[in-house]
Amino acid sequence: xxxxxxxxxxxxxxxxxxxxxxxxxxxxxxxxxxxxxxxxxxxxxxxxxxxxxxxxxxxxxxxxxxxxxxxxxxxxxxxxxxxxxxxxxxxxxxxxxxxxxxxxxxxxxxxxxxxxxxxxxxxxxxxxxxxxxxxxxxxxxxxxxxxxxxxxxxxxxxxxxxxxxxxxxxxxxxxxxxxxxxxxxxxxxxxxxxxxxxxxxxxxxxxxxxxxxxxxxxxxxxxxxxxxxxxxxxxxxxxxxxxxxxxxxxxxxxxxxxxxxxxxxxxxxxxxxxxxxxxxxxxxxx
Amino acid sequence: xxxxxxxxxxxxxxxxxxxxxxxxxxxxxxxxxxxxxxxxxxxxxxxxxxxxxxxxxxxxxxxxxxxxxxxxxxxxxxxxxxxxxxxxxxxxxxxxxxxxxxxxxxxxxxxxxxxxxxxxxxxxxxxxxxxxxxxxxxxxxxxxxxxxxxxxxxxxxxxxxxxxxxxxxxxxxxxxxxxxxxxxxxxxxxxxxxxxxxxxxxxxxxxxxxxxxxxxxxxxxxxxxxxxxxxxxxxxxxxxxxxxxxxxxxxxxxxxxxxxxxxxxxxxxxxxxxxxxxxxxxxxxxxxxxxxxxxxxxxxxxxxxxxxxxxxxxxxxx
Numbered sequence: 001x002x003x004x005x006x007x008x009x010x011x012x013x014x015x016x017x018x019x020x021x022x023x024x025x026x027x028x029x030x031x032x033x034x035x036x037x038x039x040x041x042x043x044x045x046x047x048x049x050x051x052x053x054x055x056x057x058x059x060x061x062x063x064x065x066x067x068x069x070x071x072x073x074x075x076x077x078x079x080x081x082x083x084x085x086x087x088x089x090x091x092x093x094x095x096x097x098x099x100x101x102x103x104x105x106x107x108x109x110x111x112x113x114x115x116x117x118x119x120x121x122x123x124x125x126x127x128x129x130x131x132x133x134x135x136x137x138x139x140x141x142x143x144x145x146x147x148x149x150x151x152x153x154x155x156x157x158x159x160x161x162x163x164x165x166x167x168x169x170x171x172x173x174x175x176x177x178x179x180x181x182x183x184x185x186x187x188x189x190x191x192x193x194x195x196x197x198x199x200x201x202x203x204x205x206x207x208x209x210x211x212x213x214x215x216x217x218x219x220x221x222x223x224x225x226x227x228x229x230x231x232x233x234x235x236x237x238x239x240x241x242x243x244x245x246x247x248x249x250x251x252x253x254x255x256x257x258x259x260x261x262x263x264x265x266x267x268x269x270x271x272x273x274x275x276x277x278x279x280x281x282x283x284x285x286x
Numbered sequence: 287x288x289x290x291x292x293x294x295x296x297x298x299x300x301x302x303x304x305x306x307x308x309x310x311x312x313x314x315x316x317x318x319x320x321x322x323x324x325x326x327x328x329x330x331x332x333x334x335x336x337x338x339x340x341x342x343x344x345x346x347x348x349x350x351x352x353x354x355x356x357x358x359x360x361x362x363x364x365x366x367x368x369x370x371x372x373x374x375x376x377x378x379x380x381x382x383x384x385x386x387x388x389x390x391x392x393x394x395x396x397x398x399x400x401x402x403x404x405x406x407x408x409x410x411x412x413x414x415x416x417x418x419x420x421x422x423x424x425x426x427x428x429x430x431x432x433x434x435x436x437x438x439x440x441x442x443x444x445x446x447x448x449x450x451x452x453x454x455x456x457x458x459x460x461x462x463x464x465x466x467x468x469x470x471x472x473x474x475x476x477x478x479x480x481x482x483x484x485x486x487x488x489x490x491x492x493x494x495x496x497x498x499x500x501x502x503x504x505x506x507x508x509x510x511x512x513x514x515x516x517x518x519x520x521x522x523x524x525x526x527x528x529x530x531x532x533x534x535x536x537x538x539x540x541x542x543x544x545x546x547x548x549x550x551x552x553x554x555x556x557x558x559x560x561x562x563x564x565x566x567x568x569x570x571x572x573x574x575x576x577x578x579x580x581x582x583x584x585x586x587x588x589x590x591x592x593x594x595x596x597x598x599x600x601x602x603x604x
Contacts, residue, residue: 004496105331
């Protein structure tokens, strides 16, 4: 595929153009490696240095001796299994709740023509104009009134009130051809059956995008879990890292940071083509 | 939900007593059954939106005019919360910092991704590699990025000063100096978030028809002229969208100042959201926190309204 861009292919074919192209290419590779990969390298290897090697100036580029002790200490001392498990429970529950409730609501709004459907959709879209973070305090008070503090449900249910994902689903359902759904109904399928065996299988791409958004949002969140989980044993990894960062050895903290990053980075590397395509498509489609 | 539940028995009773023409009655009943089913599907989502979006928005406004302590009944205090918050010396600092942060993030976090996307779009090799690498920091949890950069900014063995020494430049206080702290945080936020912006720009650049560049070149336009007269106008809509989204996001900055500087030094990095957090959880002053939230809400709501209006008109154009 050779779509014409800013620089014409004719210029690039000339020897001077080609030399310039390859020098720019090399410069960009080096810049990207330095700006984005090097900090990650520094983190992963920093955790393997000894406590006095990490405090040394000038620093060593490669650890003199590779200690894995930082990682094992972080795993045990900072109770990482507990916090990773908490995060997983919170993220998985939020994901499941969003898939069930957002999908059902989007399907109803798109295909079932409920009375006041326009009004409800308007109310949901209006929450897009209200920045989520600005409402954390009254949301916190509501969750406290419901007795949900220190309970993963405090993550799960507010996650459902995600207008962006709901709208994404509704717009996808809007595009599904009506006659396919009507054919299912003529064959005697109920609404739930139609949703389950016709609509959902046709919606795999959008369900994938919503799933990834849902998981990443919970895993990356900080302010909300910081407010909701005062009980240390219930905290997700992001909150626990900050709370414990004050009085722990630097190498151990860095090792814990690496461990906390692994799940999302792994998810990204596995699904990178879908994620990148999703972001790029989202932009042009508005 | 309650509406349909109330209405159903009434219509049924009517259908039972009056000998209405059968097709209408039957259709009415079926419509009600359909409505009940539609609302059964909607219920879960509606309850969550009501409890965690609509009600808190109303409640923020109500509590902003109350003295609110959890457990005891609230008292109405008029605009006392607003005046108290207004006279807090941290209030001015928080707004000044938030606006400066937003402006700097716009300058730094805007020009760099645009230029980066322009250059990446010209490269014909290792495309997937560049996209993955630039998006990698976005997938690192924000708390980890913040802690990582806190370590880089460390005045002792921090990498940032080591890099300056390596280049024989004077070292800086970074996040520990009152006048450099805010810029240091902007750098962290830019590093952590620009991957998404670059990818969206790249997608926009790829949708520019190549003939436009060809025509401009035939007219003798230089490289920079082509950027100015073809690329920028063609991507203007996306640029504007991302700018507004970024303003809305950076006005709510919290994690970086909370983790890296704790609002210091000398309140140089206290942001509005940080101040809301302090009012609620350090001073136990929920009225003050809600008064601040309402102010932030009004300002950001205005930006969001502009954003939505623009996206809607953009859709109509397309």
